[in-house]
Amino acid sequence: MCTAITYQPRELYMGRSLDYEASYGEEIVMLPRRFPLRFRHGGGSEQGYAILGTAHVADGYPLYYDAVNEKGLGIAGLNFVGNARYAAPQDGRQNVAQFEFIPWLLRQCATLAEARQLLQAVNLTGTPFSLHFPAAQLHWLLADATGALTLEPTAAGLQIYENPVGVLTNNPPFPQQLFALNNYMHLSPRQPENTFAPDVPLQAYSRGMGALGLPGDLSSGSRFVRAAFTKLHSVCGESEADCVGQFFHIMETVSQTRGCCEVAPGEFERTIYTSCWNAARGIYYYTTYGNRRITAVDLHREPLDGTALRRYPMLTAEDILMQNGGADA
Ligand SMILES: C[C@H](CCC(=O)NCCS(=O)(=O)O)[C@H]1CC[C@H]2[C@@H]3[C@H](O)C[C@@H]4C[C@H](O)CC[C@]4(C)[C@H]3C[C@H](O)[C@]12C
Secondary structure: EEEEEOOOOOHHHHHHEEEEOOOOEEEEEEEOOOOEEEOOOOOOOOOOOEEEEEEEEEOOOOEEEEEEEOOOOOOEEEEEEOOOEEEEOOOEEEEEEEEHHHHHHHHHHOOOHHHHHHHEEEEEEEEOOOOOOOOOOEEEEEEEEOEEEEEEOOOOEEEEEEEEEEEEEOOOOOOHHHHHHHHHHOOOOOOOOOOOOOOOOOOOOOOOOOHHHOOOOOOOHHHHHHHHHHHHHHOOOOHHHHHHHHHHHHHOOOOOOOOEEEOOOOOOOOEEEEEEEOOOEEEEEEEEEEOOOEEEEEHOOOOOOOOOOEEOOOOOOOOOOOOOOOOOO
């Protein structure tokens, strides 16, 4: 399971959690403006916008999971297993293999409006990257500071939905996830009033009872509702550290603890990493299951006009600061 959100207290922050039972070997990867990109069904580009995100690099190619470009357009790919359908390549159309989709889009679009335009022409194909890497069945959250879209590849083509809550999880399809919020419109961060039976002396005997009924389990429908409720009520301070810290707090409400979701005997899904980027500043923050210290890679500290990928393996070892017992103890 995975969850992606946008969060815009003032500047836009966006990111995702990646929940899975195994890691492919994720790295923070910067694709510079002049990295030559070749597309599987023809064509390519010698230059475009620089991109920063999480990818697995295979044979020198960045297989991105989520990323932001230097203009602040960001995207995250999440499992959509059983529902994603890709097309066969078609003559006369812009054929893009699913694994190329993120760099293809972020390389050439500065804004959501430009992306929306470009997406009209795309034919997303299920062409595998290699025998080892068949096409991943995904859908995507795409956003900039003006809004968010959900992109779902279906048998009827790529569906593009406005995403007014800026949240995406996994199955079922996005329209059903959004509709389910109707069931929770009575929830509130404030204490409830007794409308159940005003003549019966009912009491709000604990804080937090306004949100009683917010689903607490790990299913993607429940995470969708929980992430939406938490982000839509989130209040954060002014500084970059406050906003980034608050983003990770929101994501903690949907994080997965090893042991609670068994996908095969003895195999458990866990939150392998959580990312958060400041779209305007191009700073990519992340934590991992093993290391909850927030680590950052700044796009603008990289040689943007370069030609070679720059790679930072994710830090996964627990990093505990011992506060006492130093030399002068
Ligand atoms: C498994 C990941 C999604 C995690 C997720 O959504 N879990 C939910 C599980 S469930 O639905 O609820 O069961 C997805 C997200 C991005 C995917 C990767 C990216 O798409 C990049 C390449 C694409 C290649 O086609 C396959 C390997 C791959 C390296 C993908 C492997 C895997 O499918 C990833 C890592």
